[in-house]
Amino acid sequence: MDFFQNGTITTLHKLCARPIEEMEAELKAFSADRPMALILPSLYSELQGPALPHIVEELKHATYISEIIVGLDQADESQFEHAKEFFSELPQNVHILWNDGPWLRDIDADLQSQNLAPTQAGKGRNAWYCMGYALALDHCEAIALHDCDITTYDRSLPARLFYPVANPAFSFEFCKGYYSRVHNDQLSGRATRLFVTPLIRALRKVVGQLDYLDFMDSFRYPLSGEFSLSRDFVKTLRIPSDWGLEVGVLSEVYRTLARSSVCQVDIADQYDHKHQDLSEDDATKGLTRMSVEIAKSLYRKLATEGITLSSEDFRSIKAAYYRIALDSTEQYFYDARINGLKYDRHKEEGSIEVFAQSVMSAGETFLSNPMESPFIPNWNRVHDAFPDICQRLLQAVRADR
Numbered sequence: 001m002d003f004f005q006n007g008t009i010t011t012l013h014k015l016c017a018r019p020i021e022e023m024e025a026e027l028k029a030f031s032a033d034r035p036m037a038l039i040l041p042s043l044y045s046e047l048q049g050p051a052l053p054h055i056v057e058e059l060k061h062a063t064y065i066s067e068i069i070v071g072l073d074q075a076d077e078s079q080f081e082h083a084k085e086f087f088s089e090l091p092q093n094v095h096i097l098w099n100d101g102p103w104l105r106d107i108d109a110d111l112q113s114q115n116l117a118p119t120q121a122g123k124g125r126n127a128w129y130c131m132g133y134a135l136a137l138d139h140c141e142a143i144a145l146h147d148c149d150i151t152t153y154d155r156s157l158p159a160r161l162f163y164p165v166a167n168p169a170f171s172f173e174f175c176k177g178y179y180s181r182v183h184n185d186q187l188s189g190r191a192t193r194l195f196v197t198p199l200i201r202a203l204r205k206v207v208g209q210l211d212y213l214d215f216m217d218s219f220r221y222p223l224s225g226e227f228s229l230s231r232d233f234v235k236t237l238r239i240p241s242d243w244g245l246e247v248g249v250l251s252e253v254y255r256t257l258a259r260s261s262v263c264q265v266d267i268a269d270q271y272d273h274k275h276q277d278l279s280e281d282d283a284t285k286g287l288t289r290m291s292v293e294i295a296k297s298l299y300r301k302l303a304t305e306g307i308t309l310s311s312e313d314f315r316s317i318k319a320a321y322y323r324i325a326l327d328s329t330e331q332y333f334y335d336a337r338i339n340g341l342k343y344d345r346h347k348e349e350g351s352i353e354v355f356a357q358s359v360m361s362a363g364e365t366f367l368s369n370p371m372e373s374p375f376i377p378n379w380n381r382v383h384d385a386f387p388d389i390c391q392r393l394l395q396a397v398r399a400d401r
Helices: 020-030 044-048 051-059 077-087 102-113 123-136 156-166 190-207 211-216 231-236 245-256 286-304 311-338 345-368 379-385 389-400
Strands: 010-012 036-043 065-073 093-098 142-145 174-179 227-230 262-268
Touching (some): 036 051, 036 123, 044 077, 065 077, 065 123, 093 123, 093 389, 123 231, 123 379, 123 389, 142 156, 156 174, 156 227, 156 262, 190 211, 190 286, 190 345, 211 245, 227 231, 379 389
Parallel strands (some): 010 262, 036 065, 036 142, 065 093, 174 262
Antiparallel strands (some): 174 227
């Protein structure tokens, strides 16, 4: 079993097949002092997919969770009514934020008037409003979030995700989930394997040793959409509204929390969800857009650390990235073969060539607009500007219900 600790944060491994009932009994005891809320940012289309119905079935057993907050995007009125029926089977208190409904649109318009609301639609905006609602439920002390398209989901995932933050004997304020990615008989997770990790290591080579880059390189799956956090941290967390969400959240964790309050946990033996296309012919979609926005997020953070980057630096970063990423394909080839998995070197190297262009595109965009900030204000600031925001969010959800 893997028990190795590396990097600057604690890694919580899955060292044995612990009975899930045993862990859930502990979580039930923790919930007396640390009530838990699970956030599910969802598109309406996911209610009709293969993953979310199974997720709901599994969550019926997770009775240590008192509140489930569903952020529902891209739903008209009849679809919202269907969503209420869909989630009504859950035994927990279910709160559905109908993001396209009139009540939440009114709140959004008021926040927009003060430049306090997300400017882009998407998961970041959805998660941000759900976090605000979790704060409005003033008894929730441990909050977790996971995606709604996980086709290999079982109830051990939320249990392991909540445990580090919910356990009063632990001192963690933030926990990131990680897992291996295999789809059918092939390695998956291209954006992490072939882009984020090689890019972080290329940045270390070009800009030198930096605590922030060491921190980011400590995470086994920096792009996972699963994390848990304490109520106090949610209040101060600023998250990006673009596809740099996961990297942006980790950057905020680095800025705000002591290393001893941060951990990562193995949450799944198998993990699979819908796969983004590379979209090499359209930079506004798929992994091409994602990689550009992730790279911009890293460059912006380096700027706040006092690192100045020029066009020449970005050319060096691209060259270093390309070499490191290509070298990694040899490692992944060996790893795939010993596990009996297929490995398409041509496809992997084609992805790297596209990602290398993203390194430069992100650099050019960053240099042309270095002051761009996709971060949404934190909820402490929103509360100062709108002291009644919690009541308004609660009223909106009640009115829709």
